Amino acid sequence: MDKFGKLTSVAAPLPLINIDTDMIIPARFLKTIKRTGLGADLFSTLRFNEDGSDRDDFVLNQPAYKNAEILVTGENFGCGSSREHAPWALMDFGIKCVIAPSFADIFYNNSFKNGMLLIKLPPEDMTKLMDDAERGANATVTVDLEAQEITGPDGGVIKFEINAFKKHCLLNGLDDIGLTLQKDDKIDDFEARQKAIQLW
Amino acid sequence: MSEAKTLYDKIWDAHIVDEQVDGTCLVYIDRHLVHEVTSPQAFEGLRNSGRKVRRTDKTLAVADHNVPTTDRSAGIENEESRIQVEALEKNCADFDIELYSMDDIRQGICHVVGPEQGFTLPGTTLVCGDSHTATHGAFGAMAFGIGTSEVEHVLATQTLLLTKCRNMRVTVNGELPLGITAKDMILAVIGKIGTAGGNGAAIEFTGEAFQSLSMEGRMTVCNMTIEGGARVGLFAPDETTFEYLKGRPKSPKAGAWETAVEYWKTLKTDERAVFDEEIIMDAADIKPQVTWGTSPEDVTTIDGHVPNPADETDKNRRHKMERSLEYMGLEADMAMKDIKIDTAFIGSCTNSRLEDMRAAAAVAKGRKIADGVRALVVPGSGLIKELAEQEGLDKIFTEAGFEWREAGCSMCLAMNADKLVPGERSASTSNRNFEGRQGPGGRTHLVSPAMAAAAAIAGHLTDVSDLD
Ligand code: SF4
Numbered sequence: 066m067d068k069f070g071k072l073t074s075v076a077a078p079l080p081l082i083n084i085d086t087d088m089i090i091p092a093r094f095l096k097t098i099k100r101t102g103l104g105a106d107l108f109s110t111l112r113f114n115e116d117g118s119d120r121d122d123f124v125l126n127q128p129a130y131k132n133a134e135i136l137v138t139g140e141n142f143g144c145g146s147s148r149e150h151a152p153w154a155l156m157d158f159g160i161k162c163v164i165a166p167s168f169a170d171i172f173y174n175n176s177f178k179n180g181m182l183l184i185k186l187p188p189e190d191m192t193k194l195m196d197d198a199e200r201g202a203n204a205t206v207t208v209d210l211e212a213q214e215i216t217g218p219d220g221g222v223i224k225f226e227i228n229a230f231k232k233h234c235l236l237n238g239l240d241d242i243g244l245t246l247q248k249d250d251k252i253d254d255f256e257a258r259q260k261a262i263q264l265w
Numbered sequence: 266m267s268e269a270k271t272l273y274d275k276i277w278d279a280h281i282v283d284e285q286v287d288g289t290c291l292v293y294i295d296r297h298l299v300h301e302v303t304s305p306q307a308f309e310g311l312r313n314s315g316r317k318v319r320r321t322d323k324t325l326a327v328a329d330h331n332v333p334t335t336d337r338s339a340g341i342e343n344e345e346s347r348i349q350v351e352a353l354e355k356n357c358a359d360f361d362i363e364l365y366s367m368d369d370i371r372q373g374i375c376h377v378v379g380p381e382q383g384f385t386l387p388g389t390t391l392v393c394g395d396s397h398t399a400t401h402g403a404f405g406a407m408a409f410g411i412g413t414s415e416v417e418h419v420l421a422t423q424t425l426l427l428t429k430c431r432n433m434r435v436t437v438n439g440e441l442p443l444g445i446t447a448k449d450m451i452l453a454v455i456g457k458i459g460t461a462g463g464n465g466a467a468i469e470f471t472g473e474a475f476q477s478l479s480m481e482g483r484m485t486v487c488n489m490t491i492e493g494g495a496r497v498g499l500f501a502p503d504e505t506t507f508e509y510l511k512g513r514p515k516s517p518k519a520g521a522w523e524t525a526v527e528y529w530k531t532l533k534t535d536e537r538a539v540f541d542e543e544i545i546m547d548a549a550d551i552k553p554q555v556t557w558g559t560s561p562e563d564v565t566t567i568d569g570h571v572p573n574p575a576d577e578t579d580k581n582r583r584h585k586m587e588r589s590l591e592y593m594g595l596e597a598d599m600a601m602k603d604i605k606i607d608t609a610f611i612g613s614c615t616n617s618r619l620e621d622m623r624a625a626a627a628v629a630k631g632r633k634i635a636d637g638v639r640a641l642v643v644p645g646s647g648l649i650k651e652l653a654e655q656e657g658l659d660k661i662f663t664e665a666g667f668e669w670r671e672a673g674c675s676m677c678l679a680m681n682a683d684k685l686v687p688g689e690r691s692a693s694t695s696n697r698n699f700e701g702r703q704g705p706g707g708r709t710h711l712v713s714p715a716m717a718a719a720a721a722i723a724g725h726l727t728d729v730s731d732l733d
Contacts, residue, residue, distance in 0.1 A: 083461075087699045092701075141464075145699060148394075148396075152412075171412060171496070178415070228287060228289070230285060230426075241426060242417065255282045256293075264524055265518075
């Protein structure tokens with residue numbers, strides 16, 4: 066997993082609430098057995114017309130935001146499916162950080178496991194950031210995970226909270242499985258204890 | 266005296282392998298269901314790092330999302346679907362995991378198969394790479410959906426890193442009115458709390474109306490817990506649970522059975538336990554439910570009307586509502602019963618069990634579906650299909666004009682050939698009415714099995730009691 070340090074990028078505003086995983090990547094694109102390549106169909110319905118051409122009104126199609134690595138969006142982002150294709154599609158497209166007032170639980174966990182940073186902010190900060198993001202190519206924002214700070218285009222700083230363990234893993238690009246396997250003896254102990262009391 | 270605990274607390278505490286300073290816990294996983302869509306990348310990961318599956322005896326695989334529900338003798342036509350199913354077969358063979366393949370009578374939707382085989386047991390932790398895993402909570406199991414990275418984590422370590430959910434309880438008091446189903450109950454709950462109302466929570470369902478439900482009904486309720494945002498849904502195991510499990514292929518055998526039941530009986534919330542949030546409803550207030558929009562919280566009663574965005578004061582919500590109505594092709598204030606349908610779908614892990622088949626058949630019996638309507642009945646597993654056929658339900662359906670299919674997810678998410686075409690409208694017993702869920706441009710109204718059958722016959726949404 067790649068390490069996440071400091072990220073400076075244009076932030077794309079997508080002020081919709083309840084963006085579900087089927088909107089992020091519709092189920093018909095999930096028939097892959099690989100993790101890569103899903104970015105091409107990210108936000109498919111919002112992003113493309115029926116004939117496959119770009120919809121000009123969609124933020125990530127606009128020149129200023131085409132290379133955005135940060136997405137600023139509405140509450141309950143990522144609700145719906147547990148399929149990890151949603152974070153894979155976002156990451157494959159190039160989004161490394163999503164900022165919203167709230168996220169759906171499973172999507173939240175899945176994203177961190179793939180090295181994507183999700184930041185929850187209170188409404189006041191969201192309004193400010195959404196305004197900043199709407200400034201197009203001038204909307205460059207810096208996210209500093211170590212310092213837990215977001216710096217806006219005019220230098221204003223917003224602090225954010227994050228679970229210490231998630232932060233540690235992201236900063237160091239640590240793989241969960243490797244970490245857990247170091248606790249193998251504890252898992253053995255647990256299994257032995259359970260086996261002693263559960264005969265079925 | 267030890268502090269009072271909820272059912273969820275008890276199961277959680279019994280599975281902690283290790284606790285980190287920040288409160289994140291390494292939790293032991295007793296049961297793991299694997300299907301073809303969310304597992305290939307996990308097996309790819311295991312191979313790349315030279316890791317093995319730690320407990321193949323606690324892992325069970327079944328292909329469900331992509332399988333055709335028509336004649337299977339020729340295999341799967343769609344190449345990508347076939348590749349996923351073949352990848353699952355190869356992975357199970359390579360890693361020595363038990364698999365119910367497409368031509369096995371035990372094959373079906375993973376959340377139907379687990380309970381049916383007695384793989385799902387009270388007090389266990391159970392996961393699957395599918396958000397509707399909460400279904401298994403009907404047995405008093407701590408069951409939840411996980412992503413592919415976590416699937417890989419469980420395969421390799423039989424554990425997961427988790428933070429504990431908050432405790433929430435939904436009580437429905439009183440006796441359930443005649444004709445009101447588990448589906449109506451859970452839709453009514455979601456309508457009340459919203460799709461994010463249960464975020465971060467484990468919800469225990471209790472009260473007379475919930476407790477009187479069969480295992481099938483309880484599974485319907487827990488299945489849709491996730492649509493209310495909660496991770497886990499739970500029913501305390503009781504005689505109904507034990508009765509259902511006794512004699513299932515993977516249930517504890519005689520001798521061990523008695524000790525198991527004894528332990529399962531301790532799995533209930535202590536009287537003095539305190540929940541972080543309580544919702545209390547009255548069964549008498551629950552009417553037959555139907556959704557109008559593109560989120561399960563967009564729900565009203567069958568006697569109700571499509572809401573009017575002009576009445577919504579919150580700007581974001583009004584915007585979402587307008588968008589939903591446009592997508593759904595509905596006018597504000599129109600009567601729900603005036604909404605015509607093209608398709609009825611009876612199936613999915615929410616409502617594809619024998620009891621659901623019976624409820625729909627009772628409505629279909631001696632009637633005919635409306636002209637121009639297509640109606641699909643897709644049983645949840647090969648075994649359910651067989652039982653239903655023994656009762657003659659397939660005849661009732663086909664005589665009424667319904668198609669009787671092989672088991673699978675089918676039109677619930679339209680990954681196989683069963684899907685809506687743009688603009689088509691369905692009355693569906695599944696769990697999600699998201700945009701494009703049942704096919705691009707498809708419009709979904711979530712209902713109970715009896716209501717879906719009634720809609721197929723009337724040609725529009727209707728209450729069962731309105732049929733002649
Ligand atoms: S029936 Fe639908 S919700 Fe259930 S597992 Fe299949 S696709 Fe998922």
